[in-house]
Amino acid sequence: MNLRRALELLCVITPVISLIPISAYAKEALQPLTDTELSDVNGQALMSMSYIAPNDAANKMSGQGMGFYKLGLEAEMELNANIKKLQLGCGGMNGAGGCDIDIDNLSLSGIADTRDGRVGSSAKLTNPFLEFAIKNPNSASQREMVGFRLSAEKALGLLTLGDENTDGPNGINQLSGALKIKATTGTAVTAARSMTYADTDMKINGKIKLLGSLLQPDFDTNDYNLQLQSTNANLAINGTTIYGTRMESAKLTGSATISDLNFGGDINASVKVPLISLLPLTINANGYISGLRANLDIDEDLGFIHKLPLNNPFSLSLQTNTVHWPGAEYAANRGWWLAIEDQIDIGQVNPSNPIEVTNDILKQVVPSISNYLTNNPPNCPLGSCLIAGLNIGQVNLSSANPLYFPIKDLKLATQNFAPNCYGNLKFC
Incomplete structure (x- = not known):
């Protein structure tokens, strides 16, 4: 138009x-009012x-x-x-x-x-x-x-x-305007996955205590397979204004505090030992990563709002x-x-589905793990970690830089709504 x-x-x-017709709303007979009576009358156009x-x-x-x-x-x-x-x-x-x-x-x-x-x-x-x-x-x-x-x-x-809150976008196809989104919080769950050299193209390196502080050889490896378990992430979404012509998505930012991330699996390492030179070890490693923080970059299709x-x-x-x-x-x-x-207020941002931990995110984690294992060598008396496994314990990354955590098209749990219809129709 x-x-x-x-x-x-x-x-x-x-x-x-x-x-x-004005007469339809007027009384048949008008009554005069005195000045005193008029002063008691209030009206508004x-x-x-x-x-x-x-x-x-x-x-x-x-x-x-x-x-x-x-x-x-x-x-x-x-x-x-x-x-x-x-x-x-x-x-x-x-x-x-x-x-x-x-x-x-x-x-x-x-x-x-x-x-x-x-x-x-x-x-x-x-x-x-x-x-x-x-x-x-x-x-x-x-x-x-x-x-x-x-x-x-x-x-x-x-x-x-839209007609309902689904895994795919519906409702807003394009929008021109200005919408101010209030800052909010939420909780997400990360998806479990493996972490291997094929995923990161990065080696894990560090030190191991074989004879306490007397012998701490270096190791590095591109042969590892660690299973990362699912964990919670507390989200804080910044307030923002969605502004523009013919928009199809919204750019949201925020931060996340990731709960302890348990891992376990094999690390096949070549340990550099004096006189022996290289000692191949297959380490059954387990532990957990703590203190992970992330900067969120959310590209949200407007069809999820x-x-x-x-x-x-x-x-x-x-x-x-x-x-x-x-x-x-x-x-x-x-x-x-x-x-x-x-x-x-779009309510709490609670994604209905687990958030995928991408390879790009793993590439940011590996250097921090290597740095931690270099400065905090786990104890492995000679040969014992082959039998009992190596308990790396806590890998505290609270001092590391926040991860860059890109997220796209979250289905939001709090965007469910009842149709404006009687019966079972989604729209009427």
Whole structure:
């Protein structure tokens, strides 16, 4: 929908409103009131109009010749709606091959976690309004409308996107706008896996105590097979603003504290012993890695975000150029634009599936293990570790640099939601 079509729609709606007979709402006989009686009467207009001049202090585009006209409804509106397919700005000013906004199965209701609760409730829009951005408002010959905005001073309700929380993305296909994500926490589980030279292309080296402190030969090996067990990771996700045109994914950052990571397996080492030169040993090693920290880099498809509790201002706008609307923290890009001004709480980030420990992550761990085994040689009296195994014990990596832990497309456990439908339908 372009600006011309939007204005045509407004021209159709306005006469309909003006035809509502005032007499239908007035008493048949009006009664005069004294000045004293009038002083006890309070009232408020249903409609309000305001104007922000180009050089007004409240104008975030001051000095750019942009004025803002606002028509507001001083009321609270309730709305429960399902939209099967919302597409705005497909092709158009931002180019072919996409849409400014493309969302499947959008539902707006009151805040509830059950079907009956959602169907039987409505979102509340406090003081909804329509606003126009007019360039050169004081010049009849150069006056130009560059955008309009549908908004409300506050929206309270539950907005859901897609039909259900699955292992694959659904709901948001493309989004233009600004959404502020609140900082949050969560817990993930790492997947168990093996660690071999083929995975890392890196040797493990260090020292072993064969005769206590008297004999501590060096070793290095590319022949090892250690099994890493699954463990927990406590996540801390930074707050961020998702901002841009035709976005398909969100970039989130954070940190993780990884619980003790148990390992066990064989290390086939060539130990450098004086007089013997090389002593081949097959070490049955076991222990655990502690103090692992990681910097998270999460590339999250927007189709995994399904549940947005609203308790904040919001707006949907269309503009031919970048417009910084009054009260908005971020300027809106050209085309259709959705903005939710206050932070959205997406709940705890608890991935439903284990997080894969990639080879790139293992490559960051190996040097720290080698450094630890060099500075803290495990005790292995000559020959005994061949029989009883070598208990490496704790490999404390708390002083090591945090790992770089890239994560992609997490299914979020807290993004489950009830459909806004009776019966068993996922969407209606």
